[in-house]
Amino acid sequence: MSDHLGACKARWGINRMDFLVPPGLYAIGTPTPEAPVLVTANYKMTYDLVRRVLAGRNVWLLVLETFGINVWCAAGKGTFGTGELVRRVAESGLAKVVTHRRVTLPILGAPGIAAHEVLKQTGFSVRYATIRAEDLPEYLDNGERTTPAMRELSFTMYERLVLVPVEIVLVLKTLLVLGGGLYLAALILAGSSAALTALLGYLGAVFTGIALGPVLLPFIPGRSFAVKGALAGLAFSAVFYAVAGGALWSWPVQLASFLAFPAVSSFYTLNFTGCTTYTSRSGVKKEMRLSLPVLGGALVASLCLALVGTLVK
């Protein structure tokens, strides 16, 4: 799962080319014409993982062009899809290479595929094998039958943790612009030490929402990601208050910090729903309709408070 989600944001652009494997038909070991055909994406990490777990076996590997994106996200975009599969089957001459008419796909590729269309257009029937590549050997040994465990999704602490760096890279530009603006405004209004405090608080709140919220996900109460993020942000505000000497701030500024930081954290934790494999889009929409006005209101109120707090000091 980790590598499925790892490049959920493969657009981060750093060394993208290193993550590409040329699409086409590969032989692992010395497969016979009866050997199974496993289908995967040309995302380097997935490809390497599949090759590693299948080492010592004789199977065919059909790599689809997903532009370096993992199976799960590519299926959502449709690049790991019926059209590409049909094209690769034809282009690789698969029908001449193998005598059977079956292709074996990862379960998380299913959102991009219409199995009955593939059958109609290529004569190959689609089998959905496992969610994790690690289960492929057992699947093959099991007479190509999927056990309930192979169909069970997981979202472990590690699987959540590996998503965080990408999320951070994605918001760097926003951080630079908003953080810079905040720093300058505070610098002009209240001087350099207040500006530094405001900037650190903002960055901390973002980090809380992006990293702490997702990593501690199952331990924070509630089902709503916006609420989880706000709770994490509230905890951060309290810690920040203690560490940064909040007792010395004027009360409007104190109040402002307890409004703004949770709002910022809340938004970023809510944004993490794009990387999970259990949140529905309708649920996220509902959360946003409810939470965005509240978050926006909290930010506006805290800006006013901070202004009042610094001006009437």
Place this chain on the structure above:
Amino acid sequence: MKGFRYLSNVATLELDQGRCIGCGRCLEVCPHQVFVLEARRACIGDRDACMECGACAGNCPVDAISVDSGVGCATGIINEWLREKKIPGLGGGSCG
């Protein structure tokens, strides 16, 4: 999924049992075990577990399933809303 549960009563998943031919494909592709097969017909056993990935709908050979699937992160949905209203988005990171 064990240990994780999202909001209740939001999923847009619909199943037309009259069309179902009981092939079992939806049970095979769903990563959240939403469907069960009863008397050779699929039925929705756990709608609230649905993450709206669209795998079942796309793989049902008789089009018996419908679900509103698509981008699921906040930034992606904001950009979508802006596009619908024809307001140019702020860009920003999105898995879209």
